[in-house]
Amino acid sequence: MVQQLSWKVGGQQGEGIESTGEIFSIALNRQGYYLYGYRHFSSRIKGGHTNNKIRVSTTPVRTIADDLDVLVAFDQETIDLNYHELHDQGVIIADAKFNPAAPEDCKAALYPVAFTEIAANLSTALMKNMVAIGATCAVLNLDTHVFLNVVDEIFGRKGEQVVAKNMEAIQKGYEVMQEQLGSSTNTLKLDPADGKKRLFIIGNDAIALGAMAGGARFMAAYPITPASEIMEYLIKKLPKVGGTVIQTEDEMAACTMAIGSNYGGVRSFTASAGPGLSLMMESIGLSGITETPLVIVDTQRGGPSTGLPTKQEQSDLLAMIYGSHGEIPKIVMAPSTVEEAFYDIAEAFNLAEEYQCPVIFLSDLQLSLGKQTVEPLSLEKIEIHRGKLVNEDLPELSNKGYFKRYELTEDGVSPRVLPGTKNGIFHVTGVEHDETGKPSEVAVNRKKQMDKRMKKLKNVRFNVPVYKDTPHEEADLLMIGINSTRGVIEEAKERLEADGFKVNHAHIRLLHPFPADEVAEVVSKAKKIAVVEHNITGQLANIIKMNVGGSDKIHNICKYDGNPFLPHEVYDACKELL
Numbered sequence: 001m002v003q004q005l006s007w008k009v010g011g012q013q014g015e016g017i018e019s020t021g022e023i024f025s026i027a028l029n030r031q032g033y034y035l036y037g038y039r040h041f042s043s044r045i046k047g048g049h050t051n052n053k054i055r056v057s058t059t060p061v062r063t064i065a066d067d068l069d070v071l072v073a074f075d076q077e078t079i080d081l082n083y084h085e086l087h088d089q090g091v092i093i094a095d096a097k098f099n100p101a102a103p104e105d106c107k108a109a110l111y112p113v114a115f116t117e118i119a120a121n122l123s124t125a126l127m128k129n130m131v132a133i134g135a136t137c138a139v140l141n142l143d144t145h146v147f148l149n150v151v152d153e154i155f156g157r158k159g160e161q162v163v164a165k166n167m168e169a170i171q172k173g174y175e176v177m178q179e180q181l182g183s184s185t186n187t188l189k190l191d192p193a194d195g196k197k198r199l200f201i202i203g204n205d206a207i208a209l210g211a212m213a214g215g216a217r218f219m220a221a222y223p224i225t226p227a228s229e230i231m232e233y234l235i236k237k238l239p240k241v242g243g244t245v246i247q248t249e250d251e252m253a254a255c256t257m258a259i260g261s262n263y264g265g266v267r268s269f270t271a272s273a274g275p276g277l278s279l280m281m282e283s284i285g286l287s288g289i290t291e292t293p294l295v296i297v298d299t300q301r302g303g304p305s306t307g308l309p310t311k312q313e314q315s316d317l318l319a320m321i322y323g324s325h326g327e328i329p330k331i332v333m334a335p336s337t338v339e340e341a342f343y344d345i346a347e348a349f350n351l352a353e354e355y356q357c358p359v360i361f362l363s364d365l366q367l368s369l370g371k372q373t374v375e376p377l378s379l380e381k382i383e384i385h386r387g388k389l390v391n392e393d394l395p396e397l398s399n400k401g402y403f404k405r406y407e408l409t410e411d412g413v414s415p416r417v418l419p420g421t422k423n424g425i426f427h428v429t430g431v432e433h434d435e436t437g438k439p440s441e442v443a444v445n446r447k448k449q450m451d452k453r454m455k456k457l458k459n460v461r462f463n464v465p466v467y468k469d470t471p472h473e474e475a476d477l478l479m480i481g482i483n484s485t486r487g488v489i490e491e492a493k494e495r496l497e498a499d500g501f502k503v504n505h506a507h508i509r510l511l512h513p514f515p516a517d518e519v520a521e522v523v524s525k526a527k528k529i530a531v532v533e534h535n536i537t538g539q540l541a542n543i544i545k546m547n548v549g550g551s552d553k554i555h556n557i558c559k560y561d562g563n564p565f566l567p568h569e570v571y572d573a574c575k576e577l578l
Contacts, residue, residue, distance in 0.1 A: 001191050003058045005140070006065035009132065010051030010082055011074030013042055020072070020129040021052030023154065024136065027147045028056055029200040029373055032193030036061045036487070037371040038564060043225070043309045049077050058191050062337065062372065062487025066568045069188055070139055071108070072132050074115070076100060083108065091188075093135045093177065095128065111135075111180050118172050127169040134173025138181060141189040144170050199374040203367040204229035206342040206374070207297060208237070211269060213382050214346025216295075217243035218268040220257035222250055225309045226365045227271040227299040251276035255283035255296065262293045263428070265389075265418040267349050271297035274316050275306065277360075281323050284358050286430050288328025291406065291414065291453065293352035293359075297345070300364040300483075302562050311562030312365045314483060315535040317543065320360045321512045329355065329412075329456045332512040334362040336467060336486040338374045340509065341367065346382045347462070354387035355456045356413055362511065364534065366484035366564045388415045393422035402426055402436035408448055412455030457513045465510035466518045469493070470525065475504040476578055478526030480519075482508050482540055485532050485565060492570035501578055508540070514547040529554045530574050536560045 009020045018039065025035050036055045042048030055065045068085035071078070073094040083092065083106045090108035094100035095115040102110045113135045115128035130151075137144050147170055155162045208230045211219070219238065221231040235245045248254040254270040261268035272280070277298050287294040300316045302308025320332050331351050335341040345361055352359040394417070397403060405426040407414045414435075417424035427437030432449060434440045467486070470478075477496065479489045486507050493503045506522045508515070523529060523544070531541035531554060538556040545551050557573045559565055 001189050003191050004056060004061070004065075005069040005188050005190065006053065006055050006067060007070045007072070007136065008051055008053040008068055008082060008085070009072040009074075010049065010078030013044065013048050013050040014046035015074060016126070016129040017050050017052055017074070019154075020132060021054055023129075023147060023150050024133055025054050025371070026200060027150045028193075029198065030149070031146060032195040032198075033057065033190070034060050034198075034373040035200065035371075036063060036373070038064045038366065039369060041310050049081060051078065051082060056190065058193055060373070063484075063491060063567065064564065066566050070136060072136060073100060074128070074132075079103070091139050093132065093139065095132075109184075111177065113173065113176055113180070115173070118176065119169055122169050122172065123165045127166060130166045130169035131173035134170035134175075135177035137170070138174045138177035139188060144174050197376075199376065200371060201338065201374055202229060202369050202371045203338050203341050203363060204299070204369065205233055206338045206377075207271070207345050207361070207363065207368070208233035209377070210342035210345035210382075211295075211349070212237060212241060212243070213342070213379055214349045215267045215384050216269055216349060217241070218258070218261045218266050219243075219245045219270065220248050220254040220261070220268070221245070221270050221272065222248050222254050222276060224251075224273050224276050226301055226368045227273050227276075227297060229369070230271040230297060251279040252283060255280040255294075256286070258296075259283060259287050259290075259292050259294055262352075263290075263419070267353075269295035269297065269349070271299065273299050273301050273309070274303045274319070277316065277319065277323070281325070284330070285324045285326055285328060287358040288324065288330065288453070289326075289430055289432070290428055291356040291416075293349075293356055295345075295348045295352050295359050295361060297361045297363065299368040300362065308562045310365070312484075312564045313534045313560060313562065314364050315539065315560070316362065317482075317511060317535075317539040320362060321543075327450070327454065329357040329453050330512060331355065331357060331359045331460060332362060332510070333359065333462070334482045334509055334511055335367070336481075336483060336507045336509060338367070338372060339377065342377050343381060344509070350383070350385040351460070351462070353389065354385055354413070355460060356387065356416060357456060362483065364483045370484065388413055390415055390417045390421060390424065394424050396423055402438070404435040405437050406433060406435050406449065406452070408435060408452050411459055412452050414452075460510075460513050462510045465508070465515035466522070467507040467509060468505070468518075468522060470504040470506065470522050472502040472504055473525055474502070475526040476501045476528065477574060478504045478506060478522055478529045479532060479570075479574065480506050480508065480529060480540070480544065481532040482511070485534070488565045488567050488570050489532055491567040492574055495567070495571045496574055496578070499575070511543065514543065516547045519544060520548045523548055523550045527553065528577055530557050530577055531555070532557045532565065532570055534559055534565075
């Protein structure tokens with residue numbers, strides 16, 4: 001009996017690899033197991049190697065595993081590219097159709113199973129993935145009936161016969177694999193799960209759901225990996241609550257539409273990746289100078305240019321903080337878990353309206369597309385705050401009938417009215433302006449308006465700007481990260497502490513304005529600091545040095561090959577520092 005295991009299915013993109021992993025993981029999630037799945041796929045519609053690695057555990061997991069217990073291969077390339085992850089007791093289940101062969105240095109056991117032939121004999125070769133699931137059941141000692149409800153949900157609309165044939169394919173794969181195993185010890189059996197019901201979603205689904213819960217009723221976006229699922233989810237769901245989604249001709253149109261909708265009083269946003277954010281920069285400046293609320297989701301991916309559109313990276317940090325021409329108040333957030341993504345995106349809309357500025361919601365490909373078990377989310381924890389929005393007609397004004405939309409205030413935030421508010425008329429323009437919005441190039445006015453706008457950043461309220469797991473007053477090492485590196489850092493920390501080291505962990509959730517005091521506090525308690533991030537220049541480490549200092553004890557642990565960190569990589573790098 002084992003508490004966790006790692007399973008991977010691979011083949012050519014377009015031959016059912018994703019659905020195989022989906023059926024396998026959903027069934028186990030419903031048994032009460034915790035799962036974490038990460039999909040490696042090519043930036044093309046069909047063809048090219050793809051795989052889905054899924055970690056199954058009786059306890060929570062937030063990252064992929066170092067090694068691999070079971071590899072399901074639909075082609076030889078899958079074996080050649082992934083066998084090195086298998087440990088000595090690992091198992092390869094491969095389609096006999098391609099005469100699979102294990103490399104000489106592979107110590108895992110190889111079992112050919114005629115996925116395609118069995119499926120074709122039953123009904124259609126398309127069901128080969130179900131045969132593979134059945135073979136997996138034999139290796140893992142799983143009851144094939146745990147897949148019945150999932151198969152029924154997916155194929156039920158095609159009729160009972162189709163459901164029955166798919167279940168028959170699973171059972172046949174189980175039987176054929178069991179015959180090969182015989183009395184072999186190459187079987188794995190998981191400890192029983194707790195049976196509790198939990199969500200199994202990707203980060204993008206949590207972002208979309210959180211946006212709805214936070215009051216968003218309009219989204220304008222252009223499809224781009226890895227952000228598209230946010231738009232796809234809301235196309236189905238937002239109209240049910242009176243909302244609208246528009247697919248625009250490009251990212252510039254998406255951003256300006258969101259600005260216009262927010263100006264009209266509807267909570268609105270857009271979502272894209274690095275290339276799309278580059279196109280939005282001028283519009284983000286428009287949001288800043290007109291003090292119009294705006295939420296933008298940036299799901300980071302490999303760059304520059306088209307770069308690695310389906311691979312992991314965290315290289316947009318500096319661009320999101322400093323990218324706009326000129327200087328505007330801007331808030332940049334970075335959730336570290338799927339749960340945080342749900343709650344934080346709702347808070348992003350509050351912050352955008354309370355401080356009347358653009359809010360960049362920074363994710364990364366691993367957080368956005370990694371599918372994992374999530375505890376039930378609570379709508380009761382979400383509150384909606386609209387800031388200084390005037391919801392009533394105004395008294396008649398004496399200053400030529402114009403409302404002071406950009407009034408100089410102590411906190412830098414001016415009263416805001418919606419179009420059509422009685423006596424609330426004002427100018428709105430992208431050029432510098434006075435308190436009523438009338439264009440002005442007067443030096444004194446320029447300074448006052450700049451001071452007013454930037455003053456907002458001194459008072460930004462965010463409940464947990466830094467996640468801290470810092471039990472040690474004097475730590476041997478402090479590990480710092482953002483976004484999806486939280487899970488891999490937590491595992492590396494656990495291993496280092498088992499070695500006898502005192503290790504603290506901080507994950508930064510508010511990048512701008514930077515929570516310097518909180519970060520300085522944890523930095524001061526560590527002898528050495530390891531900043532773990534997915535880019536080549538150490539952008540997060542540089543932001544920390546700029547705001548807090550500590551250059552003498554900050555060390556970079558950077559990965560930028562498009563793949564997520566594995567726990568042993570972070571552990572080994574930190575062990576070397578210590």
